Amino acid sequence: MDGFVTNEPDLKDEMYAKADMHDASGRWQMIFGVNTLPGYRKHGYAGELIQRAIDTAREQKRAGLVLTCEDELVSYYTKFGFMNECRSDKSQHGGVSWNQMRLTF
Numbered sequence: 001m002d003g004f005v006t007n008e009p010d011l012k013d014e015m016y017a018k019a020d021m022h023d024a025s026g027r028w029q030m031i032f033g034v035n036t037l038p039g040y041r042k043h044g045y046a047g048e049l050i051q052r053a054i055d056t057a058r059e060q061k062r063a064g065l066v067l068t069c070e071d072e073l074v075s076y077y078t079k080f081g082f083m084n085e086c087r088s089d090k091s092q093h094g095g096v097s098w099n100q101m102r103l104t105f
């Protein structure tokens with residue numbers, strides 16, 4: 001699982017390439033990717049990491065977390081409290097239409 005923090009409220013594709021957009025005092029924890037090796041999936045490992053990221057962001061007094069995902073994972077992230085905002089107009093990497101999801105504290 002990876003990402004950075006920023007004051008920008010929306011996840012943009014350029015963030016993936018420009019690590020200097022990280023702002024340690026930023027309000028929003030962006031989540032760029034969550035991956036579990038195929039042989040280890042469905043054991044709750046990603047869920048543990050996602051929950052830890054949420055807990056850490058809360059401890060750090062962030063405003064919340066933002067991620068993008070494809071349609072089939074919207075219900076998965078909803079379980080953690082993320083709300084689907086809409087199709088992102090700022091993220092089209094991989095030629096995919098991404099949903100932007102946000103968990104606000």
Ligand SMILES: CC(C)(COP(=O)(O)OP(=O)(O)OC[C@H]1O[C@@H](n2cnc3c(N)ncnc32)[C@H](O)[C@@H]1OP(=O)(O)O)[C@@H](O)C(=O)NCCC(=O)NCCS
Pocket residue numbers: 033034035036037040041042043044045046047048068069070072073076
């Ligand atoms: C998504 C991913 C990180 C989940 O990792 P994990 O360690 O298996 O996660 P958990 O064990 O905590 O949760 C498993 C849940 O993932 C969800 N899930 C994973 N892939 C899914 C898919 N293609 N469609 C729908 N749900 C999916 C299911 O809700 C599943 O719940 P279930 O056990 O009730 O079936 C893993 O499947 C992965 O690496 N996928 C490829 C990369 C990817 O798509 N990353 C997400 C980018 S936003």
